[in-house]
Amino acid sequence: xxxxxxxxxxxxxxxxxxxxxxxxxxxxxxxxxxxxxxxxxxxxxxxxxxxxxxxxxxxxxxxxxxxxxxxxxxxxxxxxxxxxxxxxxxxxxxxxxxxxxxxxxxxxxxxxxxxxxxxxxxxxxxxxxxxxxxxxxxxxxxxxxxxxxxxxxxxxxxxxxxxxxxxxxxxxxxxxxxxxxxxxxxxxxxxxxxxxxxxxxxxxxxxxxxxxxxxxxxxxxxxxxxxxxxxxxxxxxxxxxxxxxxxxxxxxxxxxxxxxxxxxxxxxxxxxxxxxxxxxxxxxxxxxxxxxxxxx
Amino acid sequence: xxxxxxxxxxxxxxxxxxxxxxxxxxxxxxxxxxxxxxxxxxxxxxxxxxxxxxxxxxxxxxxxxxxxxxxxxxxxxxxxxxxxxxxxxxxxxxxxxxxxxxxxxxxxxxxxxxxxxxxxxxxxxxxxxxxxxxxxxxxxxxxxxxxxxxxxxxxxxxxxxxxxxxxxxxxxxxxxxxxxxxxxxxxxxxxxxxxxxxxxxxxxxxxxxxxxxxxxxxxxxxxxxxxxxxxxxxxxxxxxxxxxxxxxxxxxxxxxxxxxxxxxxxxxxxxxxxxxxxxxxxxxxxxxxxxxxxxx
Numbered sequence: 001x002x003x004x005x006x007x008x009x010x011x012x013x014x015x016x017x018x019x020x021x022x023x024x025x026x027x028x029x030x031x032x033x034x035x036x037x038x039x040x041x042x043x044x045x046x047x048x049x050x051x052x053x054x055x056x057x058x059x060x061x062x063x064x065x066x067x068x069x070x071x072x073x074x075x076x077x078x079x080x081x082x083x084x085x086x087x088x089x090x091x092x093x094x095x096x097x098x099x100x101x102x103x104x105x106x107x108x109x110x111x112x113x114x115x116x117x118x119x120x121x122x123x124x125x126x127x128x129x130x131x132x133x134x135x136x137x138x139x140x141x142x143x144x145x146x147x148x149x150x151x152x153x154x155x156x157x158x159x160x161x162x163x164x165x166x167x168x169x170x171x172x173x174x175x176x177x178x179x180x181x182x183x184x185x186x187x188x189x190x191x192x193x194x195x196x197x198x199x200x201x202x203x204x205x206x207x208x209x210x211x212x213x214x215x216x217x218x219x220x221x222x223x224x225x226x227x228x229x230x231x232x233x234x235x236x237x238x239x240x241x242x243x244x245x246x247x248x249x250x251x252x253x254x255x256x257x258x259x260x261x262x263x264x265x266x267x268x269x270x271x272x273x274x275x276x277x278x279x280x281x282x283x284x285x286x287x288x289x290x291x292x293x294x295x296x
Numbered sequence: 297x298x299x300x301x302x303x304x305x306x307x308x309x310x311x312x313x314x315x316x317x318x319x320x321x322x323x324x325x326x327x328x329x330x331x332x333x334x335x336x337x338x339x340x341x342x343x344x345x346x347x348x349x350x351x352x353x354x355x356x357x358x359x360x361x362x363x364x365x366x367x368x369x370x371x372x373x374x375x376x377x378x379x380x381x382x383x384x385x386x387x388x389x390x391x392x393x394x395x396x397x398x399x400x401x402x403x404x405x406x407x408x409x410x411x412x413x414x415x416x417x418x419x420x421x422x423x424x425x426x427x428x429x430x431x432x433x434x435x436x437x438x439x440x441x442x443x444x445x446x447x448x449x450x451x452x453x454x455x456x457x458x459x460x461x462x463x464x465x466x467x468x469x470x471x472x473x474x475x476x477x478x479x480x481x482x483x484x485x486x487x488x489x490x491x492x493x494x495x496x497x498x499x500x501x502x503x504x505x506x507x508x509x510x511x512x513x514x515x516x517x518x519x520x521x522x523x524x525x526x527x528x529x530x531x532x533x534x535x536x537x538x539x540x541x542x543x544x545x546x547x548x549x550x551x552x553x554x555x556x557x558x559x560x561x562x563x564x565x566x567x568x569x570x571x572x573x574x575x576x577x578x579x580x581x582x583x584x585x586x587x588x589x590x591x592x
Contacts, residue, residue, distance in 0.1 A: 010388065012388075024404075027404040036375055038406045075325065077323070089305070099309050105311050111302055121332075125325065
């Protein structure tokens with residue numbers, strides 16, 4: 001089964017109302033927010049990635065889901081597959097750095113041992129008084145994104161051996177969950193989510209969950225100077241940036257006439273109908289074959 | 297690193313006060329209780345175990361940790377490794393049965409794909425107004441256990457191919473978390489935990505966390521009629537029962553003169569000092585080489 005088929009089947013099971021029909025990255029229980037990610041060696045991280053960076057990213061990716069809810073981190077439960085001592089020690093050091101820097105203490109967890117690729121799991125808990133959903137965008141809303149898009153995708157190419165600047169590699173290995181920005185935005189947006197699988201696929205998911213169409217101006221998508229120096233600024237490089245994963249920027253919908261309370265770029269808008277379209281210089285552009293990083 | 301070494305190292309990281317120094321199976325956040333288990337194919341379940349039973353046991357084992365806190369289940373987050381369609385479908389069916397029968401809806405989760413042995417993860421959330429810890433036993437308390445011990449261990453032998461009764465196999469494959477019993481006991485006990493790795497090792501852990509010594513009368517340990525018919529009733533069979541895992545009975549400490557509000561058997565007591573001892577017919581017995589199922 002694909003992930004989508006599995007999740008569709010899960011919807012036939014008894015669901016908590018706070019699961020939002022499994023249509024969101026996070027679940028609610030009163031003002032508590034829950035999110036859970038698993039990562040697999042060789043799938044979600046490279047076997048050569050430094051273990052401390054793997055730990056950082058495991059926590060940061062979960063906290064990015066909390067950031068999209070405007071939440072303050074409360075704690076994390078770790079599921080860890082024990083392996084080689086050197087890896088374990090470096091992982092612990094990186095996790096300790098991440099817990100301290102991102103202000104998220106450990107609540108508990110479990111360890112196992114496996115002969116196969118390591119599978120790691122983390123459940124993060126946060127608290128948010130006004131958590132936006134991804135499905136609240138309305139026709140007429142503008143689509144905004146924080147920061148720059150595509151740096152982590154370039155960083156992955158560098159981690160795989162291409163020459164490139166350390167800043168892009170760091171964007172891939174040590175992403176920063178935008179917790180303060182998420183809290184500042186939460187009460188203002190009509191929908192919010194983090195960009196984890198690629199801007200295009202995540203925008204399409206927001207539109208789908210909201211029952212709207214979304215259109216993105218490819219030329220408006222913010223690219224960093226480091227990325228354009230590394231990959232150029234062509235339609236192809238912009239499409240590559242918009243379909244790469246691991247950005248962990250915040251993507252949000254805001255009523256058309258409002259300005260967001262944090263630095264962000266307006267990249268498109270929502271309208272009646274369904275689906276994603278992209279355009280450049282006023283003309284529609286064909287969608288790329290892949291909109292982002294699919295799990296299957 | 298061993299699990300114990302890893303957990304000891306984790307204690308150097310920022311910990312939430314509700315983590316209880318990682319000395320318990322569950323963490324607290326107000327009246328919410330969190331527990332997380334990972335299971336690995338070939339380690340925690342047999343590759344030939346029916347997928348629906350694997351799902352049942354994953355949820356039941358977590359809910360057993362909640363039972364030991366006197367908690368009502370609130371919801372669960374599933375971390376699932378996708379694999380063969382037949383397994384996935386049968387797993388979903390078993391999980392649906394378990395969620396309905398054990399009254400625990402799904403809150404969310406994540407799926408991954410791995411080329412290695414499946415690793416599955418579940419975080420269960422419960423609510424308890426008065427959750428006992430495992431470390432609250434006092435010298436003079438009696439040690440009690442619900443139900444019977446060793447059935448699941450015999451069931452594992454049957455799952456591995458030995459002839460034996462279906463009731464013992466079911467004890468291994470479809471354990472029942474004692475949620476109602478846990479709630480009835482929570483306000484009365486001085487310490488409680490579930491028996492998941494073996495009666496002897498879990499009793500030793502309770503004594504260690506409580507700063508007491510514990511003594512167990514091997515002859516008092518309750519064995520089912522099915523187990524004694526299957527394995528006999530000798531010192532060796534009793535030691536095998538007391539060191540097998542997956543019982544999911546509740547083990548608790550109660551002030552010496554009190555009777556528990558649920559059916560249970562008094563099997564020993566706590567005293568000053570440290571460590572575990574066992575005796576039979578009034579005489580001390582040597583401890584077996586292994587006290588239970590160790591994760592490493």
